[in-house]
Each structure stands twice: as C-alpha cells, then as structure tokens.
Amino acid sequence: MPKNQNAILRLSRYKNTLYKLKTLGLEKVFSDNLADSIHVKSSQVRKDFSIFGIEGHRKGGYEINYLINKINEVLGKTKMNNVILAGAGKLGRALMGYKGFNQVNIKITAIFDIDPEKVKRDSPVPVLPLEEMKEYIKNNHIVIGIIAVPEEAAQLVVEHMIGAGVKGLLNFSTTNIKVPDHVIVNNVHMEAELENIIYYINNPE
Amino acid sequence: MPKNQNAILRLSRYKNTLYKLKTLGLEKVFSDNLADSIHVKSSQVRKDFSIFGIEGHRKGGYEINYLINKINEVLGKTKMNNVILAGAGKLGRALMGYKGFNQVNIKITAIFDIDPEKVKRDSPVPVLPLEEMKEYIKNNHIVIGIIAVPEEAAQLVVEHMIGAGVKGLLNFSTTNIKVPDHVIVNNVHMEAELENIIYYINNPE
DNA sequence: TAGATTGTTAATCGATTAACAATC
DNA sequence: TAGATTGTTAATCGATTAACAATC
Numbered sequence: 001m002p003k004n005q006n007a008i009l010r011l012s013r014y015k016n017t018l019y020k021l022k023t024l025g026l027e028k029v030f031s032d033n034l035a036d037s038i039h040v041k042s043s044q045v046r047k048d049f050s051i052f053g054i055e056g057h058r059k060g061g062y063e064i065n066y067l068i069n070k071i072n073e074v075l076g077k078t079k080m081n082n083v084i085l086a087g088a089g090k091l092g093r094a095l096m097g098y099k100g101f102n103q104v105n106i107k108i109t110a111i112f113d114i115d116p117e118k119v120k121r122d123s124p125v126p127v128l129p130l131e132e133m134k135e136y137i138k139n140n141h142i143v144i145g146i147i148a149v150p151e152e153a154a155q156l157v158v159e160h161m162i163g164a165g166v167k168g169l170l171n172f173s174t175t176n177i178k179v180p181d182h183v184i185v186n187n188v189h190m191e192a193e194l195e196n197i198i199y200y201i202n203n204p205e
Numbered sequence: 206m207p208k209n210q211n212a213i214l215r216l217s218r219y220k221n222t223l224y225k226l227k228t229l230g231l232e233k234v235f236s237d238n239l240a241d242s243i244h245v246k247s248s249q250v251r252k253d254f255s256i257f258g259i260e261g262h263r264k265g266g267y268e269i270n271y272l273i274n275k276i277n278e279v280l281g282k283t284k285m286n287n288v289i290l291a292g293a294g295k296l297g298r299a300l301m302g303y304k305g306f307n308q309v310n311i312k313i314t315a316i317f318d319i320d321p322e323k324v325k326r327d328s329p330v331p332v333l334p335l336e337e338m339k340e341y342i343k344n345n346h347i348v349i350g351i352i353a354v355p356e357e358a359a360q361l362v363v364e365h366m367i368g369a370g371v372k373g374l375l376n377f378s379t380t381n382i383k384v385p386d387h388v389i390v391n392n393v394h395m396e397a398e399l400e401n402i403i404y405y406i407n408n409p410e
Numbered sequence: 411t412a413g414a415t416t417g418t419t420a421a422t423c424g425a426t427t428a429a430c431a432a433t434c
Numbered sequence: 435t436a437g438a439t440t441g442t443t444a445a446t447c448g449a450t451t452a453a454c455a456a457t458c
Contacts, residue, residue, distance in 0.1 A: 004424095005401065009397050013394070037381055043426080043428070043441095047427085047441090057434070059433070059437085060438095075403060076404060094298070098295065100379060170402060186399075186401060190300075190305065191306060193393060194306070195309060196210065197373035198282070198349065200389045201348055236416075248451055249449090262416075263415060263456075266415070417455095418456100420454105422450080423449085426446080428446085429443085430441105431443095432442100
C-alpha cells in the first residue's frame with residue numbers, strides 16, 4: 001500500500017461531506033464535525049489536513065470553500081481527468097452511465113471491447129474495437145484505465161494499456177493483475193468485500 | 206477498521222489464485238508462490254494463515270484443496286449466502302447480472318426499488334417495491350444488503366434494512382452512511398478510488 | 411544427511427489517537 | 435479575559451516484515 005493512501009481516501013470522503021454542508025448554506029466547519037461524518041477522530045482530521053498543508057483558524061475552524069478548493073488541488077481535480085474503460089459488458093455499461101464520475105471531474109471518453117457487435121462509434125461515449133485502444137491512448141494522452149473485462153482477458157488488456165502509456169488502473173476484475181512498479185493499481189473486488197462482511201457477521205465480538 | 210480486515214481480504218485473493226492453480230492441475234503451493242501472486246511477502250502469507258489456524262507441511266508447502274476448504278470455512282462460504290439489493294438503476298442491474306457472486310456462493314435473491322415502473326415480479330431475480338423490503342428481509346432471514354440507490358435515498362434505505370435485521374452492508378453510494386455499532390459497512394467508493402489513482406499519478410516518488 | 415520450507419518471535423514500520431501548548 | 439479549537443508532538447496501537455529455530 002502506498003504511503004498515506006488512507007489519508008487520501010479520507011480526503012475524498014471529507015469532500016463529499018463538505019459539498020453537502022455547502023449546499024446547506026454553511027461556511028465553516030470544525031474538525032469535530034468532519035470526524036463525526038466519516039467516523040474518525042478529530043485529531044485524525046487535523047492530522048490529515050496537516051499532511052497536505054491544509055490550514056484552519058485556531059479558533060474558527062476551517063472555511064468550507066477553502067477546504068474544498070485545497071482538497072481538489074491535492075487530488076488533482078482542478079482539471080478534467082479523462083479515462084478509458086475496457087469491457088462493454090454489463091458492468092462496463094453501468095459505469096459508462098455512472099453520474100458520480102462527472103461530479104468529480106472524471107470523464108470516461110471511450111470504451112473498448114473485443115466483440116465487434118458491441119462497437120458503437122456514434123454513442124455519446126463511443127464503444128470502439130479493442131485494436132484501436134493503443135492508438136487512442138497515445139493520441140489522447142490517456143493515463144488512467146478502468147478494467148471491466150472478464151478475468152481471462154484482464155492481464156492482456158492491462159499490458160496493452162500500460163504499453164501505450166497508462167499509469168494508473170482501476171481493476172474490477174477478480175484477477176490479481178501484474179504491473180511494473182511505476183503503475184498504480186486499485187482493486188475493486190466486490191466479492192471480496194462481501195466475503196469480508198460475511199466473515200464479520202459470522203464472527204462478531 | 207475492524208481487526209485483521211486486511212488479512213481477511215487477502216484470504217479472498219489467495220483463494221482466487223488457488224482456484225486457478227487447481228485448474229492447472231497443481232496440488233501443492235508454497236507461501237512464496239501465493240506471496241508473488243498478490244504482491245506481498247511470504248511471511249505475510251504464513252502469518253495470515255497462522256492467524257486463522259491454517260497449516261502447511263514444514264517442507265512440503267500447503268495442499269491446495271485443504272487451503273481452499275479452510276479459507277472457505279473461515280469466510281463462511283460453506284453455505285449459500287443470500288443477499289438483497291436496493292436500487293434497480295444501472296448499477297443495480299449490472300450487479301444483478303454479475304456472475305462473480307455466484308462463483309463464491311453469494312446470491313442476490315431480490316432487488317427493491319421505489320419506482321413502480323421498475324417492479325418486475327417474474328424476473329429471474331424479482332424486482333419488488335421498496336415497501337415490501339422489510340417483510341422480505343424478515344421472512345427470508347436476510348442479513349446482508351447492497352446499497353445501489355441514489356445518494357439522497359441511501360440513509361433511509363439503510364435504516365429500513367437494519368430495522369428489519371440486516372447486519373452487514375455493501376455501500377456503493379457516495380454517502381457516508383450512519384449505522385449502529387453492531388452493523389458492519391464496507392464502502393465501494395469508485396470515485397474516491399479514481400481520485401486516489403489520480404493523486405499518485407500526479408505525485409509519484 | 412543436507413536443503414528447504416513452515417511457524418513464530420521479535421523488530422520495524424506506519425497509522426491512529428491522546429494530549430496539550432499555541433493562539434484566536 | 436475565558437473558552438474553544440487548531441496544529442503538532444509523543445504515545446499507542448496494529449500491521450508488516452525479517453529472521454531463524456523447528457522439522458520434514
């Protein structure tokens with residue numbers, strides 16, 4: 001696990017709360033409030049902020065607008081982040097239509113699939129043949145790919161992506177994909193998460 | 206984070222590798238092999254196994270069949286685990302059709318949605334009105350729920366579920382849901398994972 | 411036996427938390 | 435000022451890793 005990964009994931013979650021508070025018309029927030037909202041301690045919140053140089057007022061808490069801006073800056077959200085997706089199956093198409101990404105300046109600009117029948121160039125988000133993926137990545141300077149292909153295809157697709165310049169992967173397949181050191185992979189293993197829940201239900205303490 | 210959560214998530218990942226090795230006809234595996242497959246150290250693998258009383262042979266490694274059985278036992282996978290899903294939107298329907306769950310003895314038995322137009326009682330996995338959820342949970346002794354509803358509905362749906370007996374939740378909504386202490390929540394925050402990737406791409410070291 | 415691998419202990423590392431001085 | 439909150443340090447906690455005796 002890269003250093004401070006949890007802290008960075010928490011920044012995303014603080015941001016969600018902050019947007020909601022802003023919608024409610026609030027302007028300031030205390031570390032205690034943010035702590036409650038994501039179930040951590042207030043010292044954790046202050047620590048997280050101090051890691052990334054995010055400052056408050058000794059007595060007046062933190063300004064919400066400032067916090068949102070700072071967090072977006074840290075997370076690199078000041079510009080649109082274009083990503084591609086491999087796999088136009090059920091999951092891929094669900095992700096294609098997922099509104100949550102737009103809200104955080106992430107845009108899926110193209111989907112790639114090996115099945116010619118799935119290709120659809122005139123779709124709002126075009127579905128293109130897998131053979132065109134490498135060139136697309138290079139031409140559009142894509143650095144992030146989402147893997148939503150079947151297990152057996154995952155490793156090969158990943159290698160194509162990395163070969164063309166991708167530096168970060170969000171992997172929805174169950175496969176434990178192999179990548180060079182400079183590439184970052186985050187896995188979304190839904191079965192594993194459920195198995196984990198089952199474990200804690202069966203073994204409470 | 207509950208204790209040993211990472212270890213338990215790793216068990217799921219070892220299991221994936223083990224099934225593949227078994228398919229290849231292998232019968233034994235060393236801690237070194239498993240370590241390589243999920244990018245951890247071999248002492249981590251042995252430690253994980255020792256936490257859960259999983260044993261090998263001092264020189265001959267571990268028997269794959271035994272490992273799979275033991276891990277399934279620890280993870281409570283010796284019986285079918287029925288779960289329900291709230292939200293028949295794009296994501297919900299994608300999850301409904303997701304084959305990965307079947308492979309690990311997890312079955313979505315019903316989906317609930319507030320929109321009457323989405324109700325479909327004769328579907329292979331029935332889509333039922335949200336009002337029927339509580340009763341369904343009680344009648345079928347469901348203890349696990351998946352949240353795939355829009356943000357603003359999440360907290361309420363969660364409370365209905367918990368009120369009816371649900372003890373574990375897999376939360377796909379961005380909301381930081383609040384639950385009593387005895388309920389376990391695992392969050393799948395896809396935006397946060399992507400933001401995390403973006404951070405490490407922008408800040409390599 | 412000699413060599414190799416487990417199981418476990420002890421060391422290390424990093425993340426979380428408590429505590430409190432600084433300060434508004 | 436008195437009270438409250440930040441920012442930071444030090445303590446604690448837990449997870450990972452190295453090392454090696456046990457042993458097959």
